[in-house]
Amino acid sequence: MALISFVVPAYRVQGYLRECLDSILGQPVAGIEVIGVDDCSPDSSGEILAEYAARDQRVRTIALPANGGLGPARNAGLEQAGGEYVWFVDGDDWLAPECLVEVAERLRATTPDVLVVDHVRAWWNGDSTQSGMREVFPSSPGSATFRLRERPELIRLLHTAWNKVLRRDFLLEHGLRFAPGWYEDVSFTYPLLLRAQRIGVLDRVCVNYRQRRAGAITRTRGNRHFEVFGQWHRVFALLDEVDAGEDDLRPALFERMIWHYLAVLGTGERIPADLRPAFFVRIAADHARWRPAQGQPVPPGVEGLKHRLVATGRWRTYNALRGAARIRGIAAHTTRRARRGAVPLLRRVRDAGLREYYRAELLRPVDPRLAVYAAYWYRGYACNPAAIYEAARRLAPHVRGVWIVRRDRVDSLPAGVDYVVSGTPAGYRALAQARWLVNNVNFPNFVRKRPGTVHVQTHHGTPVKVMGLDQQRYPVGALMDFAGLLHRVDRWDYSITSNSFSTQMWERAYPAAYTTLEVGYPRNDRLATATTEEVLRIRAELGLGVGEQVVLYVPTHREHLPGYRPPFDPDRFLAALGPAGRLLVRSHYFDDRAGTAPDSAYPDRLRDVSDHARVEDLYLAADVLVTDYSSAMFDYAVLDRPIVVYAPDWAAYRLTRGVYLDVLADPPGAVATDFAGLLDLFRSGALRAPSAEAARRRFRDRFCRLDDGHAAERVVRRIFGVDAAGASPAS
Structure with missing residues (x-):
């Protein structure tokens, strides 16, 4: 028999459920089981539970046929629990590291009916607030057990189920179950405290009670x-019976x-x-x-x-x-x-004149046919916004698309693309009057969300590194203006994601009331539909021969290490590739494409492609991708070609920057953690070994299912109101 059965109900908690489960399963204590209850959740919570059950025998899942609410879901989990004790942990909360050691010791030492543990409220902005434990028990409650009438001050502690570890036979003996409806903890907590003969209190923070910015019942x-009245009525009805x-x-x-x-x-x-x-x-x-x-x-x-x-x-x-x-x-x-x-x-004084002009333009009517596009902080025509723009020209001709670009990037625009320069009156006027605003990053803080306008956040990659509010937990995040970030996020009407994993991560990184369009990445349509002729044409334009092995190296940016260059010697790498090898090196856009590739003994085989306008061209041209923690791996995987993860600073990056995905445990192909190992992969051909091919298949199945060549079309039809026949609104 397990010591503790954790019952974890899941409904619309896909952004937080992994952290919850990891916090339980990672405890250094044996004798636990997790019963995950999918309360007919419309998001990916059920899939996450099934994923954990498939790889950890301590996890079992229950899929309810209809959504019944938190109380019935917990009851269903209790029926399947086999542990001596039951702990109901909500799917968006998480346990403190190693807290279970003390919990297990106290349970074995005192065998309580109820063990109350401490918690903190973990706010979305990174703050935490203590519970009322110290106010209720000014001195340590000790290890002795008691009845409620002996310590009635216990009633003043938070009346939730998740801050209590409960003896299963005690619950079954008294028929203690959760009532349906909201505030179900009330009519469960007080009856069990009234019935319990042995109550213990552990003065140890065990639960992080997540205070969600969006999606919580208390904010609905x-x-x-x-329904809170009915729950309290049940409590007093029981009190009348005792x-x-x-x-x-x-x-x-x-x-x-x-x-x-x-x-x-x-x-x-x-x-x-x-x-x-x-x-x-x-x-x-x-x-x-x-x-x-x-x-x-x-x-x-x-x-x-x-x-x-x-x-x-x-x-x-x-x-x-x-x-x-x-x-x-x-x-x-x-x-x-x-x-x-x-x-x-x-x-902001220096921009006062233009801002006044912008505010004046806000008084003019919204242009019902104007869509404004931008990418990478006005760096040019690129990424998902470019793919949506192209699809809209074809499917929604009633929409006039205009790009905002920096003055020094105007020459990079394709012929025929209408544009305005950022920071000019024309740029401010476009921002003020557009009905649609499409960007793969955020527009500046001063931009207002006007009634009737639609803001589309396309993002620019499936995240490996943590983003948004999740950065608060890591040293790099200390410099970010999170209040400003949330102000910008609150303008979003739509968030475009390429897979369920991205949807889950964005939900907690950017908590707000937007609608997620999980439709694939528009920029990857071209990768999914490219022909052999197109690939050969691009290679020829880049000066790449048909029989040459082309490797594209795309390291990501280290904002916590200014000037960082990974340990990568192009000449040694080219020597390992052999005479038919060619190396393309592309820096991160934050580096503004400045001289990534050093001088080389093989100048005809090494090329810095950092300033190439469309990274999709480079993906199509390359036979192999080498990257570290860049989202490039998710895009390139659409092509089903070899990918090598070169992660020489994995431990430090993971600790300092934070990651969502363990690229060593779940890689898209072969992995090297030092330069010698990277060279060996290419010399031996191990990057194409059966194990690497199998890893790539698993990776593609998990992240690339939606990249079928029609993502941009799906986005355009949704945000511009184009029906399946191509008809557009009369307006």
Whole structure:
């Protein structure tokens, strides 16, 4: 029998589920099992659970036929649990490293019915806040077990299931299950605490309680929050059933109930304005119904005033009090923001004239036929936006596409492409009036999201390295303006992804209310549809012979190591390739394509292609790709040609920059971690060995399924409203 069965319900948690499962399975403790419950999730949560079950025998999965909510999903997991204890961990939370060592020791030493563990709230901006454990237990709670009536202060701890490890036989004996609906933890937590004979408290942070910026129930507005009343009614119904000796718990439970109701009513995040008076009436009714016969001490200060207003049903006064507090909060926030913004304001003075012009243009109507495109911070015509632009010219001729480019990149535009120069009145005017704005990065902070406009974020690669908010956990992220990033992300209407993996990573890296279009990468359409004639033409244009072996080397940027150059000797590499070998070297766009390839003893066989306009040409021309942590590997895999991962600084990069994908464990082909090993791969031909071919097949199946040559068409039809017959809206 396992010591602990972890029940992990999963519904719309694809961006966080891997971290949750890894945090459990990576604990240095034997005797655990994980029961993942796919609550008919519409995202990839079920696939992730199945993936983990296939590679780890400690994981079992349950796929529910219909979505029932968190409570029924947990119940389904409990039915399958075989451990001595059960721990319900939500799929978007994660355990603290090595916490299970202390948990297991305490369980074995004290055999509690319930072990309460500590947690922190892990906010999306990287901050964390402590729980109320130290306030409830000013001194260490110790290792002794107790009943609830002996330590009623326990009621003031957060009433969730995931901060408690529960003896399975105790749950089965008392028939303790989760009720359906929202706030299901309430009617589960307090009954089990009332029934338990042996409760223990472990003063150790074990759970990171994720505070999601988007997608959490507590940040969802609607009438389902009224379900909290039914959950508390179940608690007091049980309290009425227990013997009179337990009635001394009623005041503490009553105070907690009113506190919880007022927290849900809050500041309007959960309850819509038109429903708030009715919600308050329900609070007042429960206050009258469940108020202890012996009276209830009124909390001090503002909380006491709230209680008195609830007791007398004075909604208007309560609402006015809340409004005054909100005004004070806004004033304080405005003061702090003004102080923080003083220095940036000085930097923006030089652009004041153009910004005023931009604001004036915002007063003009949106141009219903104008689409603005940009790529790589106005570096030119490239990537997914270029592919969408080309498809739109064909499928949506009613849309006029205009590119914004830097002045020094105008000459790189293909003939016939309409453009404006960034930083000019024409550029600001286009940004202000466009109905569609398409970019593979973000437009500047000053750009406003106008009503009726559509912002499309295409991204520019499947991520190996961590991005967005996830960078907060790594040293490189310390310099990023995350508030500015989220301001830009909130403008997105659509996020284009090339595979389920990207969708999962972007969901947590860029939490906002956009719609994901998981359709493949438009820029890879050309790779999927290229003919032999096109490949030969491109090779000829690059001066590459038919019988030559062409290797494209694409190292990624190290923003944490300015001036970094990987240990790569082109001459030694070309010598290993032999006389028929050719080497193309391409730097990252952050390096602005400046002189990557050094002088060589083989100048006719080495070429710096950093300034080549279309990287897709280089992919088509190359027989082999060598890269480290670049998204180039995902694009090149569409061609089903050999890929070599050369990762000489893997350990340092992973620790400092952070990665989503272990390219050594799940590579797209052969792997080398030093230059000598890289040379051996080419000398021996091991880059084409059966093991490398099998790795590439697995990689392509995982990441390239959607790259079928029609991604741009799918995007155009969705964002520009073109139907399958090619018809466009009359507007």
